[in-house]
Amino acid sequence: MRIALLQSVSSALNPDTNFDALMVAAERAAAAGAQVLITPELFATGYVPEQLGAWLAREKIAGFAERFAAIARASGIAIVGSYPAARAVTRSTTSAAGDDSETDYEIRAGLWDDAGKKLVEYAKVHLWSASEHAVFQPANALSEIVVLHGRRVALQICYDIEFAEPARALASRGAEILFVPTAIDAGGRYVAETIVPARAAENGIYVAYVNHASLTGDVSDFLGGSVAVGPEGVRLAQAAAAPEMLIVDVPESGRVADSADYLGDRRPEVYAAWEADSRAAQEGR
């Protein structure tokens, strides 16, 4: 499978600009033979949680999913798009229906196929920092695993992959490739260079980790450093800081000859006992 990692710069709170840029990128990726294009986290609005709190409203974001779908359809390439979304909430309230103060928002990523059909949608489970918690609610569900061009793929978002647990759960369920929109700055260099390759290595899977580009080179700006990695942590491609679209061929089989069978050699019954002990100890605190 040929994949495209779109290390781009989103315009803050200008979805029209961002979707226009995505259309151009999708056509380029399709022309390069890529079968899926992956965007960074919150591509649609830019990763600006501090500004999103005041900006977000249901009507502003209601069309995002359909716009990703339309671009996938028009350019003939599957797309992993990330955007803020309103969560369907049923709650008892005395306030008027439709009041935005009653809306829970999530950081979401969706995968649409090249006909614009939504294959899977996922909402971030591990929120990063107070700025995200102030605006978004965390989700609790793993991504479903879906088949794209014959490969079993699933989604994570940014901080999720810094925890071993969800990638392990996805790999144990049969995921071969994780698509991971992200937004990290220079302080997160060890994530792109150490943790993400370890997730691929320890599960014998591929991971495409797609970050925003830096325009300024400041340490407070985004890192860039988008990376595609595979079994044994081998880097297939890694971007520098500037805007760039990486085109990467993901090999057919994730299994390296004579390599460790991590999923087969793990000891889930032993871990379950340890975890039960941990939780008992935690509850006893």
Place this chain on the structure above:
Amino acid sequence: MRIALLQSVSSALNPDTNFDALMVAAERAAAAGAQVLITPELFATGYVPEQLGAWLAREKIAGFAERFAAIARASGIAIVGSYPAARAVTRSTTSAAGDDSETDYEIRAGLWDDAGKKLVEYAKVHLWSASEHAVFQPANALSEIVVLHGRRVALQICYDIEFAEPARALASRGAEILFVPTAIDAGGRYVAETIVPARAAENGIYVAYVNHASLTGDVSDFLGGSVAVGPEGVRLAQAAAAPEMLIVDVPESGRVADSADYLGDRRPEVYAAWEADSRAAQEGR
């Protein structure tokens, strides 16, 4: 805490030679101000599982623990020693007591303090390859966490650390530093360079990973590459392939300012639900 990583060459099936070498190394490490010396996996006999099957007998290995203790006492430095050990087994059998065919062997590591007192002993949970499974039985228990010179330390052995679960369980229980005797060849370079640093990063802990040295430089020989790493995956020191004793100061606090709080931000109740789903699916297969 100052620690010494003994990247050495053990003489196969010659424990006397190996303990003599350890005495010399322990005195050197103590003279360098180190408070603990860590040996590679199965230091006492050499890492030769193919030969150990025929060689092992209770009486040959019964004194190993006491020899590590005696060297710690004599040199005034704590020691992490690794060796094959007989497991206490209660089983109904019709054969004569003491029959070696009835003995279960484990790959073990122990930590003795500078007075020769055993602080903790641990047996490998994740056995590597058919050659280990042919000779040894896997254990099921995490290392206890013990205090050494004011730091909460615990043990793992080799393949154990390639799985995220046990390091996570130890860190969740408060371990600050893991001492990990290992035995890997050049095929395991990604373990020393990617997975071990990720374990430190993703748990905000320190890991000292101590391998056998290479004498030949062949890819089939040991890798060397012993490494001490900390939070954010920062390498404190890393050895090349040749025999070397690394002396490393482990900083007082593992917490990097403004760094991710991985243990605080994990979502154990969500993971427990996923794990229950996984096991249900596995049992249904």
